[in-house]
Amino acid sequence: MKKVRKAVIPAAGLGTRFLPATKAIAKEMLPIVDKPTIQFIVEEAIASGIEDILVITGKGKRPIEDHFDANMELEQNLSSKGKLELLQLVEETTDINLHFVRQKRPLGLGHAVLQAKAFVGNEPFVVMLGDDLMEDEIPLTQQLINNFEKTGSSTLAVMDVPHEETSRYGIINPESEISKGLYNVSDFVEKPNPEEAPSDLAIIGRYLLKPEIFEILENQEPGTGGEIQLTDAINTLNNTQRVFAHQFTGKRYDVGDKLGFVKTNIEFGLKHPEISGELKDYLKDLAKDL
Numbered sequence: 001m002k003k004v005r006k007a008v009i010p011a012a013g014l015g016t017r018f019l020p021a022t023k024a025i026a027k028e029m030l031p032i033v034d035k036p037t038i039q040f041i042v043e044e045a046i047a048s049g050i051e052d053i054l055v056i057t058g059k060g061k062r063p064i065e066d067h068f069d070a071n072m073e074l075e076q077n078l079s080s081k082g083k084l085e086l087l088q089l090v091e092e093t094t095d096i097n098l099h100f101v102r103q104k105r106p107l108g109l110g111h112a113v114l115q116a117k118a119f120v121g122n123e124p125f126v127v128m129l130g131d132d133l134m135e136d137e138i139p140l141t142q143q144l145i146n147n148f149e150k151t152g153s154s155t156l157a158v159m160d161v162p163h164e165e166t167s168r169y170g171i172i173n174p175e176s177e178i179s180k181g182l183y184n185v186s187d188f189v190e191k192p193n194p195e196e197a198p199s200d201l202a203i204i205g206r207y208l209l210k211p212e213i214f215e216i217l218e219n220q221e222p223g224t225g226g227e228i229q230l231t232d233a234i235n236t237l238n239n240t241q242r243v244f245a246h247q248f249t250g251k252r253y254d255v256g257d258k259l260g261f262v263k264t265n266i267e268f269g270l271k272h273p274e275i276s277g278e279l280k281d282y283l284k285d286l287a288k289d290l
Protein backbone atom coordinates (compact mmCIF):
# COMPACT_ATOMS: atom_id res chain seq x y z
CA MET A 1 0.00 0.00 0.00
CA LYS A 2 1.28 3.47 -0.90
CA LYS A 3 2.30 5.72 1.99
CA VAL A 4 0.44 9.01 2.54
CA ARG A 5 3.15 11.66 2.00
CA LYS A 6 1.37 14.64 0.47
CA ALA A 7 -1.06 17.24 1.74
CA VAL A 8 -3.12 19.81 -0.14
CA ILE A 9 -4.22 23.01 1.59
CA PRO A 10 -6.85 24.92 -0.42
CA ALA A 11 -6.54 28.62 0.34
CA ALA A 12 -8.09 30.23 -2.72
CA GLY A 13 -11.60 30.95 -1.43
CA LEU A 14 -12.96 34.48 -1.43
CA GLY A 15 -13.27 34.57 2.36
CA THR A 16 -16.39 36.73 2.14
CA ARG A 17 -17.28 36.16 5.80
CA PHE A 18 -14.18 38.14 6.78
CA LEU A 19 -14.47 41.12 4.46
CA PRO A 20 -12.98 43.70 4.45
CA ALA A 21 -10.02 41.97 6.19
CA THR A 22 -9.78 39.48 3.31
CA LYS A 23 -10.00 42.01 0.50
CA ALA A 24 -6.25 41.82 -0.13
CA ILE A 25 -5.06 38.79 1.87
CA ALA A 26 -6.19 35.19 2.14
CA LYS A 27 -8.24 34.41 5.27
CA GLU A 28 -5.69 31.66 6.01
CA MET A 29 -3.21 34.45 6.90
CA LEU A 30 -5.44 35.89 9.66
CA PRO A 31 -3.70 35.25 12.98
CA ILE A 32 -4.79 33.38 16.08
CA VAL A 33 -3.02 35.59 18.64
CA ASP A 34 0.34 35.70 16.81
CA LYS A 35 0.27 32.82 14.32
CA PRO A 36 -1.54 32.70 10.95
CA THR A 37 -4.13 29.91 10.83
CA ILE A 38 -2.35 28.26 7.89
CA GLN A 39 0.74 27.73 10.06
CA PHE A 40 -1.31 25.62 12.50
CA ILE A 41 -2.43 23.49 9.54
CA VAL A 42 1.12 23.10 8.24
CA GLU A 43 2.27 22.11 11.74
CA GLU A 44 -0.47 19.46 11.96
CA ALA A 45 0.62 18.08 8.57
CA ILE A 46 4.25 17.82 9.64
CA ALA A 47 3.32 16.29 13.02
CA SER A 48 1.40 13.65 11.03
CA GLY A 49 4.43 12.68 8.94
CA ILE A 50 3.49 14.59 5.75
CA GLU A 51 6.57 15.35 3.64
CA ASP A 52 5.28 17.65 0.88
CA ILE A 53 2.55 20.28 1.04
CA LEU A 54 0.79 22.04 -1.83
CA VAL A 55 -1.05 25.28 -1.07
CA ILE A 56 -3.76 26.21 -3.59
CA THR A 57 -3.73 29.99 -3.70
CA GLY A 58 -5.87 32.66 -5.26
CA LYS A 59 -5.56 36.29 -4.42
CA GLY A 60 -3.21 37.23 -1.59
CA LYS A 61 -0.77 34.50 -2.55
CA ARG A 62 2.36 36.51 -1.83
CA PRO A 63 1.89 36.86 1.96
CA ILE A 64 1.47 33.06 2.29
CA GLU A 65 4.60 32.40 0.22
CA ASP A 66 6.57 35.07 2.06
CA HIS A 67 5.46 33.72 5.43
CA PHE A 68 7.07 30.35 4.71
CA ASP A 69 10.15 31.84 3.02
CA ALA A 70 13.37 33.10 4.61
CA ASN A 71 13.42 36.85 5.42
CA MET A 72 17.13 37.71 5.59
CA GLU A 73 16.67 41.33 6.61
CA LEU A 74 14.37 40.45 9.51
CA GLU A 75 16.56 37.54 10.61
CA GLN A 76 19.74 39.70 10.60
CA ASN A 77 17.96 42.44 12.52
CA LEU A 78 16.68 40.05 15.23
CA SER A 79 20.05 38.33 15.43
CA SER A 80 22.01 41.61 15.83
CA LYS A 81 19.61 42.72 18.59
CA GLY A 82 19.98 39.36 20.37
CA LYS A 83 16.25 38.58 20.00
CA LEU A 84 16.97 34.89 19.65
CA GLU A 85 13.55 33.54 20.66
CA LEU A 86 11.87 35.67 18.01
CA LEU A 87 14.53 34.63 15.51
CA GLN A 88 13.71 30.99 16.20
CA LEU A 89 9.98 31.67 15.65
CA VAL A 90 10.72 33.34 12.32
CA GLU A 91 13.12 30.64 11.16
CA GLU A 92 11.01 27.61 12.07
CA THR A 93 8.57 28.25 9.22
CA THR A 94 11.21 28.17 6.47
CA ASP A 95 12.37 24.57 6.54
CA ILE A 96 9.27 22.96 5.03
CA ASN A 97 8.67 21.47 1.55
CA LEU A 98 5.91 23.83 0.48
CA HIS A 99 4.70 24.25 -3.08
CA PHE A 100 2.15 26.63 -4.54
CA VAL A 101 -0.29 26.48 -7.41
CA ARG A 102 -2.88 29.01 -8.39
CA GLN A 103 -6.61 28.39 -8.79
CA LYS A 104 -7.38 31.01 -11.41
CA ARG A 105 -11.05 31.36 -10.52
CA PRO A 106 -12.74 30.38 -7.22
CA LEU A 107 -15.09 27.80 -8.73
CA GLY A 108 -15.40 25.79 -5.51
CA LEU A 109 -13.49 23.50 -3.17
CA GLY A 110 -13.69 20.56 -5.62
CA HIS A 111 -12.15 22.70 -8.36
CA ALA A 112 -9.43 23.89 -5.94
CA VAL A 113 -8.50 20.27 -5.11
CA LEU A 114 -8.41 19.42 -8.84
CA GLN A 115 -5.53 21.90 -9.22
CA ALA A 116 -3.43 19.44 -7.15
CA LYS A 117 -3.71 16.60 -9.70
CA ALA A 118 -0.16 16.87 -11.11
CA PHE A 119 1.38 17.36 -7.64
CA VAL A 120 -0.40 14.35 -6.14
CA GLY A 121 0.05 11.91 -9.04
CA ASN A 122 -1.07 8.38 -8.29
CA GLU A 123 -0.86 8.48 -4.48
CA PRO A 124 -3.29 8.76 -1.60
CA PHE A 125 -3.18 12.28 -0.11
CA VAL A 126 -4.83 14.50 2.48
CA VAL A 127 -6.82 17.69 2.03
CA MET A 128 -6.64 20.06 4.99
CA LEU A 129 -8.83 23.16 5.30
CA GLY A 130 -7.66 26.23 7.17
CA ASP A 131 -11.20 26.83 8.49
CA ASP A 132 -10.79 24.17 11.19
CA LEU A 133 -8.05 23.94 13.81
CA MET A 134 -8.00 20.58 15.52
CA GLU A 135 -6.60 19.57 18.89
CA ASP A 136 -6.19 16.00 20.11
CA GLU A 137 -3.51 13.73 21.57
CA ILE A 138 -2.94 12.29 18.09
CA PRO A 139 -3.25 14.92 15.32
CA LEU A 140 -6.43 14.35 13.30
CA THR A 141 -4.52 13.96 10.03
CA GLN A 142 -2.43 11.24 11.69
CA GLN A 143 -5.65 9.55 12.84
CA LEU A 144 -6.89 9.47 9.23
CA ILE A 145 -3.55 8.06 8.05
CA ASN A 146 -3.67 5.37 10.77
CA ASN A 147 -7.14 4.39 9.52
CA PHE A 148 -5.97 4.31 5.92
CA GLU A 149 -3.13 1.97 6.86
CA LYS A 150 -5.75 -0.47 8.18
CA THR A 151 -8.48 -0.10 5.53
CA GLY A 152 -6.69 1.17 2.38
CA SER A 153 -9.75 3.37 1.74
CA SER A 154 -10.51 7.07 1.46
CA THR A 155 -11.67 8.42 4.83
CA LEU A 156 -13.22 11.73 5.83
CA ALA A 157 -13.14 13.25 9.28
CA VAL A 158 -16.60 13.89 10.74
CA MET A 159 -17.87 15.31 14.00
CA ASP A 160 -21.17 15.60 15.83
CA VAL A 161 -22.67 19.07 15.34
CA PRO A 162 -25.85 20.61 16.81
CA HIS A 163 -28.84 19.44 14.71
CA GLU A 164 -29.89 23.00 13.83
CA GLU A 165 -26.47 23.63 12.23
CA THR A 166 -26.52 20.85 9.60
CA SER A 167 -27.13 23.35 6.78
CA ARG A 168 -23.62 24.72 7.32
CA TYR A 169 -21.88 21.41 6.57
CA GLY A 170 -21.59 18.35 4.38
CA ILE A 171 -23.47 15.66 6.35
CA ILE A 172 -22.99 11.90 6.11
CA ASN A 173 -25.68 9.25 5.94
CA PRO A 174 -24.02 6.53 8.04
CA GLU A 175 -24.84 2.99 6.95
CA SER A 176 -23.15 1.10 9.78
CA GLU A 177 -20.47 1.64 12.42
CA ILE A 178 -17.86 -0.96 11.48
CA SER A 179 -15.58 -0.28 14.43
CA LYS A 180 -15.71 2.37 17.14
CA GLY A 181 -16.05 5.76 15.42
CA LEU A 182 -15.48 4.37 11.89
CA TYR A 183 -18.55 4.46 9.63
CA ASN A 184 -19.49 2.94 6.35
CA VAL A 185 -21.30 5.73 4.51
CA SER A 186 -24.25 5.37 2.15
CA ASP A 187 -24.13 8.95 0.95
CA PHE A 188 -22.84 12.46 1.59
CA VAL A 189 -25.25 15.38 1.48
CA GLU A 190 -24.03 18.96 1.03
CA LYS A 191 -25.56 21.49 3.47
CA PRO A 192 -28.96 19.82 4.15
CA ASN A 193 -31.67 21.59 6.14
CA PRO A 194 -32.10 20.04 9.61
CA GLU A 195 -35.40 18.40 8.50
CA GLU A 196 -33.61 16.62 5.64
CA ALA A 197 -30.28 15.86 7.34
CA PRO A 198 -29.64 12.09 7.50
CA SER A 199 -27.51 12.50 10.68
CA ASP A 200 -25.71 15.12 12.77
CA LEU A 201 -22.28 13.88 11.65
CA ALA A 202 -20.68 16.73 9.73
CA ILE A 203 -17.66 16.60 7.46
CA ILE A 204 -14.95 18.73 9.03
CA GLY A 205 -11.87 20.03 7.26
CA ARG A 206 -9.70 16.91 6.90
CA TYR A 207 -10.02 14.37 4.06
CA LEU A 208 -7.82 11.43 3.12
CA LEU A 209 -8.49 10.68 -0.53
CA LYS A 210 -7.35 8.20 -3.12
CA PRO A 211 -6.20 9.65 -6.46
CA GLU A 212 -9.26 8.32 -8.37
CA ILE A 213 -11.03 11.43 -7.02
CA PHE A 214 -9.32 13.52 -9.74
CA GLU A 215 -11.02 11.74 -12.68
CA ILE A 216 -14.34 12.43 -10.98
CA LEU A 217 -13.52 16.07 -10.25
CA GLU A 218 -12.60 16.63 -13.89
CA ASN A 219 -16.20 15.87 -14.88
CA GLN A 220 -17.93 17.27 -11.81
CA GLU A 221 -20.81 19.66 -12.54
CA PRO A 222 -21.39 22.64 -10.19
CA GLY A 223 -23.63 21.75 -7.23
CA THR A 224 -24.85 23.66 -4.15
CA GLY A 225 -24.17 27.39 -4.47
CA GLY A 226 -23.14 26.95 -8.14
CA GLU A 227 -19.73 25.67 -6.95
CA ILE A 228 -17.85 22.50 -7.92
CA GLN A 229 -18.27 20.66 -4.64
CA LEU A 230 -15.73 18.18 -3.26
CA THR A 231 -18.57 16.45 -1.39
CA ASP A 232 -20.39 15.65 -4.67
CA ALA A 233 -17.23 14.07 -6.12
CA ILE A 234 -16.72 12.04 -2.93
CA ASN A 235 -20.29 10.76 -3.27
CA THR A 236 -19.50 9.51 -6.77
CA LEU A 237 -16.23 7.95 -5.54
CA ASN A 238 -18.25 6.14 -2.86
CA ASN A 239 -20.27 4.42 -5.62
CA THR A 240 -17.19 2.68 -6.99
CA GLN A 241 -15.00 2.19 -3.89
CA ARG A 242 -15.48 2.40 -0.14
CA VAL A 243 -15.27 5.83 1.50
CA PHE A 244 -15.28 5.75 5.29
CA ALA A 245 -15.99 8.44 7.86
CA HIS A 246 -13.85 8.70 11.00
CA GLN A 247 -15.46 10.42 13.97
CA PHE A 248 -13.21 13.02 15.58
CA THR A 249 -13.70 13.38 19.32
CA GLY A 250 -11.04 16.01 20.05
CA LYS A 251 -11.50 19.77 20.14
CA ARG A 252 -12.33 21.69 16.97
CA TYR A 253 -11.94 25.45 16.60
CA ASP A 254 -14.09 26.87 13.79
CA VAL A 255 -11.89 29.75 12.67
CA GLY A 256 -13.67 30.15 9.29
CA ASP A 257 -16.57 31.79 11.10
CA LYS A 258 -16.38 35.27 12.63
CA LEU A 259 -17.60 34.31 16.11
CA GLY A 260 -15.56 31.09 16.08
CA PHE A 261 -12.48 33.09 15.09
CA VAL A 262 -12.89 35.54 17.99
CA LYS A 263 -13.58 32.69 20.47
CA THR A 264 -10.46 30.85 19.26
CA ASN A 265 -8.35 33.95 19.73
CA ILE A 266 -9.61 34.27 23.30
CA GLU A 267 -9.04 30.57 24.10
CA PHE A 268 -5.55 30.56 22.58
CA GLY A 269 -4.81 33.88 24.30
CA LEU A 270 -5.74 32.28 27.63
CA LYS A 271 -3.17 29.54 26.92
CA HIS A 272 -0.48 31.91 25.64
CA PRO A 273 2.40 32.21 28.14
CA GLU A 274 2.98 35.92 27.41
CA ILE A 275 -0.58 37.17 27.85
CA SER A 276 -2.70 34.54 29.62
CA GLY A 277 -2.58 36.13 33.11
CA GLU A 278 -3.44 39.66 32.02
CA LEU A 279 -6.06 38.46 29.53
CA LYS A 280 -7.78 36.44 32.27
CA ASP A 281 -7.92 39.51 34.55
CA TYR A 282 -9.19 41.64 31.68
CA LEU A 283 -11.97 39.17 30.82
CA LYS A 284 -13.05 38.89 34.46
CA ASP A 285 -13.22 42.67 34.66
CA LEU A 286 -15.15 42.87 31.42
CA ALA A 287 -17.61 40.18 32.55
CA LYS A 288 -18.62 42.29 35.57
CA ASP A 289 -20.21 44.85 33.22
CA LEU A 290 -21.99 42.33 30.94
Ligand code: UTP
Nearest residue numbers: 010011012013014015016017106107108109112
Ligand atom coordinates in the same frame (compact mmCIF):
# COMPACT_ATOMS: atom_id res chain seq x y z
P1 UTP B 1 -15.33 28.19 2.22
O1 UTP B 1 -16.58 27.49 1.96
O2 UTP B 1 -14.99 28.50 3.65
O3 UTP B 1 -15.31 29.49 1.32
O4 UTP B 1 -14.16 27.32 1.60
P2 UTP B 1 -14.45 30.80 1.39
O5 UTP B 1 -14.64 31.50 0.10
O6 UTP B 1 -13.02 30.56 1.74
O7 UTP B 1 -15.03 31.63 2.61
P3 UTP B 1 -16.42 32.41 2.78
O8 UTP B 1 -17.44 31.36 3.03
O9 UTP B 1 -16.67 33.22 1.53
O10 UTP B 1 -16.13 33.28 3.98
C1 UTP B 1 -13.59 26.19 2.26
C2 UTP B 1 -12.13 26.09 1.89
O11 UTP B 1 -11.99 25.90 0.48
C3 UTP B 1 -11.15 26.88 -0.08
C4 UTP B 1 -11.16 28.04 0.89
O12 UTP B 1 -9.97 28.79 0.80
C5 UTP B 1 -11.33 27.33 2.22
O13 UTP B 1 -10.09 26.89 2.72
N1 UTP B 1 -11.67 27.22 -1.42
C6 UTP B 1 -13.02 27.44 -1.60
C7 UTP B 1 -10.80 27.32 -2.49
O14 UTP B 1 -9.58 27.13 -2.33
N2 UTP B 1 -11.31 27.62 -3.71
C8 UTP B 1 -12.64 27.83 -3.93
O15 UTP B 1 -13.03 28.09 -5.09
C9 UTP B 1 -13.51 27.74 -2.84
